[in-house]
Each structure stands twice: as C-alpha cells, then as structure tokens.
Amino acid sequence: MSSTAKVKRRVGKYELGRTIGEGTFAKVKFARNTETGEPVAIKILDKEKVLKHKMVEQIKREIATMKLIKHPNVVRIYEVMGSKTKIFIVLEFVTGGELFDKIVNHGRMREDEARRYFQQLINAVDYCHSRGVFHRDLKPENLLLDAYGNLKVSDFGLSALSQQVRDDGLLHTTCGTPNYVAPEVLEDRGYDGATADLWSCGVILFVLLAGYLPFEDSNLMTLYKKISHAEFTSPSWISFGARKLLTRILDPNPVTRITVPEILEDEWFKKGYKPPVFEENYDANLDDVDAAFRDSEVSRRRASMPIIEHHVTEKKEEQPAAMNAFELISMSKGLNLANLFDSEQEFKRETRFTSKCPAKEIINKIEEAAKPLGFDIQKKNYKMKLENMKAGRKGNLNVATEVFQVAPSLHMVEVRKTKGDTLEFHKFYKNLSNSLKDVVWISEDDPHERTS
Numbered sequence: 001m002s003s004t005a006k007v008k009r010r011v012g013k014y015e016l017g018r019t020i021g022e023g024t025f026a027k028v029k030f031a032r033n034t035e036t037g038e039p040v041a042i043k044i045l046d047k048e049k050v051l052k053h054k055m056v057e058q059i060k061r062e063i064a065t066m067k068l069i070k071h072p073n074v075v076r077i078y079e080v081m082g083s084k085t086k087i088f089i090v091l092e093f094v095t096g097g098e099l100f101d102k103i104v105n106h107g108r109m110r111e112d113e114a115r116r117y118f119q120q121l122i123n124a125v126d127y128c129h130s131r132g133v134f135h136r137d138l139k140p141e142n143l144l145l146d147a148y149g150n151l152k153v154s155d156f157g158l159s160a161l162s163q164q165v166r167d168d169g170l171l172h173t174t175c176g177t178p179n180y181v182a183p184e185v186l187e188d189r190g191y192d193g194a195t196a197d198l199w200s201c202g203v204i205l206f207v208l209l210a211g212y213l214p215f216e217d218s219n220l221m222t223l224y225k226k227i228s229h230a231e232f233t234s235p236s237w238i239s240f241g242a243r244k245l246l247t248r249i250l251d252p253n254p255v256t257r258i259t260v261p262e263i264l265e266d267e268w269f270k271k272g273y274k275p276p277v278f279e280e281n282y283d284a285n286l287d288d289v290d291a292a293f294r295d296s297e298v299s300r301r302r303a304s305m306p307i308i309e310h311h312v313t314e315k316k317e318e319q320p321a322a323m324n325a326f327e328l329i330s331m332s333k334g335l336n337l338a339n340l341f342d343s344e345q346e347f348k349r350e351t352r353f354t355s356k357c358p359a360k361e362i363i364n365k366i367e368e369a370a371k372p373l374g375f376d377i378q379k380k381n382y383k384m385k386l387e388n389m390k391a392g393r394k395g396n397l398n399v400a401t402e403v404f405q406v407a408p409s410l411h412m413v414e415v416r417k418t419k420g421d422t423l424e425f426h427k428f429y430k431n432l433s434n435s436l437k438d439v440v441w442i443s444e445d446d447p448h449e450r451t452s
Contacts, residue, residue, distance in 0.1 A: 082292030108211030134193030202249030
C-alpha cells in the first residue's frame with residue numbers, strides 16, 4: 001500500500017473518499033474523521049438546487065429535528081457544514097449493506113426474520129412520526145443493515161427534497177418509487193405523510209414475505225390502477241395472521257388504514273416483539289444547521305459563531321484518487337480482488353476489480369467496451385459516467401466508474417449503477433467483463449480461476 005497516498009478532498013476534519021450513492025439532489029461519499037479515525041458517510045447537497053426548489057426552511061427544520069433523534073433503527077446525523085455552494089450532512093456509516101440486496105440475492109425471508117425487520121421498521125417510523133418527521137420514500141433500498149444485522153432507516157427527514165407542503169399542511173407532489181407509493185399520493189389531492197409512510201411499510205413487508213412486489217406492471221397507468229384499488233394477491237405460504245395485517249395496512253383509504261398503535265397491538269406483529277431500548281439525546285447543538293445554510297459571506301462576518309463553514313478545495317487530479325487501507329477494509333466484505341464479477345455479486349448494483357494496467361489504459365478500454373453497447377460517455381480525470389441512450393425498464397441505465405490507485409502499479413476499478421434497472425446493469429457488466437478480460441488482474445496465489 002502506498003504510504004504517500006493523498007486524499008484529494010477534505011471538509012473540515014473529514015477526509016472524503018469514494019462515492020457510495022447518488023441521487024437527483026445529492027451525492028453520498030464515504031469519509032473518515034481524521035481526529036477519531038471513525039468512518040462516516042457525507043451527504044452533499046447542491047445549495048443552488050435547494051434554493052431553486054424553495055426547500056431551505058423545510059430542509060433546515062427536518063435536519064435540525066433529525067439531529068435530535070437518536071434511535072437504534074435510524075441512521076444518525078452527526079453534524080452539518082456548508083460552503084458557498086454545498087451543504088455537507090455528516091451521517092452514521094452503516095456497514096451491512098442494503099436490505100434490498102439481501103432480498104434480491106436470497107429471495108423471500110422466513111416469516112420470523114421478516115417480522116423482526118418489520119418490527120424494527122415500525123419502531124423507527126413511529127418514533128420519527130412522533131417528532132413530526134416523515135420519510136415519504138420508504139423502500140428496501142433505503143433500509144440499511146448494520147454489522148449485527150439490525151435495520152437502519154436512511155434518508156429519514158431528508159427525502160422531502162423533491163416535495164412541497166402547501167398551506168393546507170398536506171403534501172401534494174407525487175414522488176417516491178411508484179411501486180411503494182400510497183394511492184392518495186398518486187391521486188394528488190393532498191396526503192398525510194404518516195399514513196402514506198405506513199402504506200410503504202406494508203409494501204415492504206409484502207416484499208420481505210413474498211420475495212416480489214404486490215403491485216407491479218410495465219404500464220404505469222395499469223400500475224396506478226392496481227395501487228388505487230389495492231389489487232394484490234398474497235401467496236399461499238404467507239400465514240393467515242400476516243395476510244390479515246397486510247390487508248389492513250394496504251387499505252387504499254387512508255382514513256380507515258391501520259395506525260401504528262393498532263399495528264403494535266396486532267397478534268402477528270407482537271410475536272417476539274422487543275420494544276427498543278435507548279437513551280434519547282437532547283443535547284445536540286443546532287447552531288451548525290443555520291450556519292451551513294447561511295451564505296458564506298454572512299458567516300465570515302459573524303466570526304464569533306461557534307460553527308465555521310468549511311470550504312472544500314478541489315485540485316485537478318493528474319492521477320487516480322488514492323485509496324487508503326482504511327477504505328479498502330471498509331469495503332472488504334464485498335471486495336473480491338480475484339474476479340470481475342463473482343457469483344455472490346451477480347445481482348448487486350456495484351462491483352470492483354483490480355488491474356495492473358495504467359489508469360489511462362483502463363479508462364480507454366472501458367470506453368471502447370461501452371460504446372458498442374449504446375452508451376454515451378462523459379469523462380473527467382479518472383471518473384466516467386455512462387448513459388445508455390436507449391431507455392430500459394426503469395428509464396435510461398446510468399453507470400459510474402472510477403479508477404483508484406491502491407499501490408503505484410495496482411489500480412482498483414469500481415463500477416456502479418446510479419440509475420435504471422438492476423438486472424439491466426447486471427446484463428451490462430457481464431458484457432463489459434467479456435471485453436475487459438485482458439485488463440483484470442488475477443494474483444498468482446488466488447484460488448479462483450478466471451471465468452468466461
């Protein structure tokens with residue numbers, strides 16, 4: 001491992017590493033607290049986009065509320081910082097992956113396992129709702145697992161970025177993933193965030209128990225019709241108690257839909273239920289939330305404030321970003337240096353491989369392989385964004401690649417889906433792997449053979 005590796009970007013006391021998630025409004029990067037060595041995730045918001053959508057006050061309020069929330073099943077917010085153009089939200093780094101991957105790779109769960117995750121989900125949702133914070137985009141991709149297999153809801157209180165509350169106090173923007181969205185959200189007559197979140201919890205429970213979605217159709221209007229009428233059929237292996245609860249949650253009428261207190265009294269739900277035990281933290285400092293959203297010039301004039309904005313300085317990268325040992329260890333569970341696409345990763349939305357080729361050659365080879373597959377390519381230093389010009393099942397497939405330097409003559413390449421259908425991404429990287437066989441490095445002492 002190169003001891004001279006330099007991190008290219010730093011925000012305050014945090015060293016920024018690889019991108020671990022991307023959305024319309026934000027990017028999430030792995031980072032390390034240089035004072036404690038603790039890994040964190042930093043969500044980076046674009047100030048201009050937030051201002052354009054008139055979301056400043058709502059986001060400030062929800063972030064401030066989330067800073068006060070310390071719940072074992074909700075991803076923590078540690079602090080907030082700002083530069084002239086960006087907002088940086090420092091979050092708990094959760095290492096166990098997404099619940100989505102567990103379902104895709106292993107199929108439906110045993111009923112007791114599904115119930116345990118559902119109990120933890122309801123605990124998190126109930127606690128945040130009691131503090132006026134609603135998720136509005138609950139789905140398995142937003143449910144993370146920690147090292148002990150406990151569920152952690154991510155993006156709670158931050159998903160309001162693309163939504164608006166009108167004078168009637170109801171939300172009106174149709175958003176979220178269509179398959180998990182409540183009927184009242186689709187009808188655009190205004191909806192209550194709490195009851196809409198519960199519907200999404202019901203869809204998640206169905207997916208855990210059945211292994212597939214209750215409402216699915218390639219035609220969007222047909223899908224909306226199925227959701228609006230709650231047209232779904234429970235498979236035979238789901239117990240009567242679970243089916244009964246699902247029917248009460250997936251009630252298309254939000255007025256008669258089951259509430260959290262009623263769920264907590266449900267016989268199926270109560271089996272093996274353990275109420276969360278935790279200490280609530282009311283000592284969080286909220287000064288940083290205001291400071292982060294204030295214009296940087298104003299912040300400099302108020303130098304007496306305890307929180308100072310941290311500006312990120314970016315240098316032009318003349319070589320790939322260095323990856324330190326800490327980052328490699330953090331991803332080691334899913335990292336197989338032997339093969340480009342091993343069997344365990346075949347349905348994951350990201351994969352990695354190592355190469356002894358020069359970084360520029362790796363980038364050129366990926367470009368040569370992607371163009372015939374119909375991808376438009378944007379390059380910046382040693383990062384690439386690939387967009388399929390032909391729309392797929394969930395829109396255009398977008399793929400991000402980045403080359404990291406692990407040692408002077410060894411590079412690690414990350415390939416991730418940033419948009420589109422996961423199975424289409426799987427097909428794409430299988431095609432890509434066939435074109436990159438001469439690029440991928442297999443160590444001599446590796447027990448795995450390269451596969452065709």
